[in-house]
Amino acid sequence: MAASNMQTMDGPCCPICLEQFNIPRQLPCTHSFCEKCLQSHITTKDVNHEKLRYVKCPVCRNSASPSIKGKPSSELASLFPVNTVLQSLLPAKAKVNRLCDACKTEGDDVPAEGFCVLCKEAMCVDCLKLHRRQKISKDHTIISKEELECNPENVMKLADGFTCLEHRGEDIKYYCQDHNSPCCDTCFFDGHKLCAKVIDLTKDLSGLVSECKPDKIIDDMNKIENHLKKFMETNDSFLNNLEPQVNRMTDQIREVRNKINTLLDELEKSVKTEEVRIYKEIVLKKQEENHQCLSLFHSVRNSHYFLDAVQKHGSSLQTFLMVEKMKSQLNSYCNLVEEKYEKTDTITVEVQFSSTLQSILSDSLSELGKVVTTTSSITLPLRCSQRPTRECKVERVDVIDLKVPTEDTPWYTGLTILPGDRVMLADYWNNQCILLSPSFQFITSHAITGKPWNLCALEDQEVAVSLYKKNEFQILSVIDDIIRPVRVIKTKYNCNGIAAAGKGDIVFNGDCGNTKSQWSLTNTRGDVKSTHFYDSTYNHNNCLAVNNMKTRVYVSMCDLNSLLCFDMKGTKLFTYSPDNLRFPNGVAVDIYDNIYVLGNSSDNIHQLSPDGSVQQVVNTGVPRYPKAICIHQSKNILIITNISEEKTKLHMFQLK
Known part of the structure; x- marks a missing residue:
């Protein structure tokens, strides 16, 4: 079936x-x-x-x-x-004729017959003739449509010198390793001229390409593909064995029916209904798992094909840029596999009959028997040779003095980054949230009922805001730079620290009395999925963060001068509590899952590896009493607020 x-x-x-x-x-x-x-x-x-x-x-x-x-x-x-x-890697019958770029700008759809390597444009017959007649372009190399379809190297010629996404038409000429960013001339002179590690991509890159080991990344992608195929094959094998198990349940009932009639007739009807429900439920679940797994499989395979083609047929520049881009993809693929596809459940289905004659003769159907499902897991470990990791050097680079209209001196206890690099702050003293532009200029504010303590960006342009010592958090929408209230979510316990947990989920933590604190997983409708308790004398100032794959929760413990790490089931994985971390507040995680903890009373930043070991403690340039922290992913910087005399400033630290 x-x-x-x-x-x-x-x-x-x-x-x-x-x-x-x-x-x-x-x-x-x-x-x-x-x-x-x-x-x-x-x-x-x-x-x-x-x-x-x-x-x-x-x-x-x-x-x-x-x-x-x-x-x-x-x-x-x-x-x-x-x-x-x-x-270019598609079969010939799957290729789609490209239209002339010049004619398309005029609204005409004319098939392209050739491509200019220098201009990177597709052209029709008439535009090609004109292109060859122009003095400025008569010597440009033209590749015909037939040559392009038959030779991948010609495709790479058209893609040679990848262009800047921000400054359209400008070729990539540099790579800033401090910011993991390819740069055109404009990018370099505007923002990366003073960076310490900038590679000139116009020079010979054969040595760099050899160092970044594209073959090794392709090999690891092959392993991920094979792992995903194994996961789907295991699920298919399970589904093939499921049908006879389900059918056998009816046979079991028929064997017993020779001894009992009336009650077993009712039981059979019940079991048949349960058979259909369980079978459909399990099949749909497994097929959905395989569909998602197959989707990831093709993403990995596409990246594999893409990088393999660039390595074989592209320039050293292209190979280097793609390898650097693929490192973060490989890390993401490994995280997805470890999160979703290292274990798959097998379920056995059987009918359990009651053990005594009295229960068989009972008028109660529930005492006769019931359908029982048993779930066990098969572990499929991922065998990648090495996960991409990176230890980032933290270095202070700037201080932004915010010009925000307020009634009282603000106290920014929380901040988050929204789509489009906008910044939102929680202003505790003035009971409001502040929206800033990507250049940290004031856009607008929104009054909050209560004292906003922490906030986090959600999907669909929404933000969750926790309220100090209140059993609730609020959801705001931020569309077209306008902040609107959406709903209020009531919680059983205090909601102080708050963080997005993916797929519409949120984690929050707070005090729950009796020297206990908790962190809870809920959705944006307020449906609590789980609550986990830990010892704490008080938890009014604590914060939390979630790693990139939403598999770990990090909770700061101000009263115990510690950072706790839990998995999503509430199991404590490690505790970090050194002598030079006092009153830890803000917590943030970068794209490599490095953890950053602010010492509010020790005036420092503790950088930890994903396993909880300390990488560095930053004391230089950290403001007094640092309070909130977030990571600006596109700019690769830490942003910190504080509660000392510089509380109207944002302190920037580069991750190099």
Whole structure:
């Protein structure tokens, strides 16, 4: 009855429709999707807004913005570039004729017959003739459509010298290792000229390419693909064995029916109903698991094909840039596999009959027997050779003096980064939230009923705000730089620290009396999924954070001068409590899962590795009484507030 969904294709496939690509559009994170699939994802996720500024990648959830602004959401997918490398790897019958870029700007759809290597443009016959006649372009190298389809090296010529996503048309010429960022000339002179580790990409990169080991990353991606295939095969094998188990339950009932009639007739009806429900429930669950696994499989495979093609046919510049980009993808893939695909449940189904004759003769159906399911797990460990990790040097770089209109001197007890690099602050003294532009200029404020203590950015342009010593948190929407209240979520315990836990979930912590504190997992509707308790004399100032894969919760303990780490089931994994960490407040996690803890009374920043070992303690440049911390991912900086005489300032620390 259960049809296998282990249908993997040879060649690149779209992670959404699981079919061969049809016009693969590439997001800045390098994940690619069919144009129609990406457009459907955009429209489905944001049906209430005609114009969108940001798109979340369906795989890694990173925000992406096209270079052309102000277009309606119905055209957004077409504004992202075509992944010509993946397009070249498709079978000939799957390729889509590209249109002339020049004619398309005039509103005419004319098939392209050739491509200019220098201009990186597709051209029709007439535009090619004009291009060859122009004095400035007559010597440009032209590749015909036939040459492009037959030779991947020609595709790489068109992609040679990747262009800057922020400054359209400018070639990438530098790579800043301090910020993990490729730079054009404008990027370099505007923001990276003084950085310590900047590589000139116009020079020979063969040595750097050898050091970054693309073959090793491709090998690890092969291992992830094989692991995901094994996971799906295990699920398919389970589903094939499930059907006879379910059918055997009816046979068991028929054997007993020879001894009992009336009551067993009713029991059989009940069991048959339960059979259908359980079977459908399990099959749907396993098929959904395999569908999600297959989607990730194709994402890994596409990255594999992409990097393999760049390595074989691209320049050293392209190989180096793609390897640097793929390191974070490999880390994300490993995290996803360890989170979701290292274990799969097998379920046995059987009928349990009551043991005594009295229960058999009872008029109560529930005493006769019931369907019992037993779940066990099969561990499929991931065998990647090495997980990408990075220890970042923390160095103070700037102080921003905020010009915010307030009645009283503000006290910023919480901050978070919103889509578009906007910043939101919780102003405890003035009972309000403050919205800042990407350049940290005041945009607007919103009054809060209560004392806002902490906040976190959620999906769908929403923010959750906790209130000091109150059993509730509030949900706000931030659309078009306008803050609006959405709903208030009541909680059983105090809600002080708060953090997003993915998929519409939130974790919060607070005092619950009797020298106990708790952290709870809930959703944005207020449905509590779990609550976990730990010893604490008080917990009014404590904060928490969640790692990138939403598998760990970090809780600061001001009263015990400690940081606790739990898994999502509430099991304590480690405690960090050195002598030079006093009254820890803010907690943040970077993209490599390094942990940053603020010592409010020790005036320092403690950087820990994911396993809880200390990497460095930063004392230089840390303001007195640091309070809140967050990581600005796109700028690769720590932002810190404090409660001393500089409480109107934001203190910036570069992660190098």
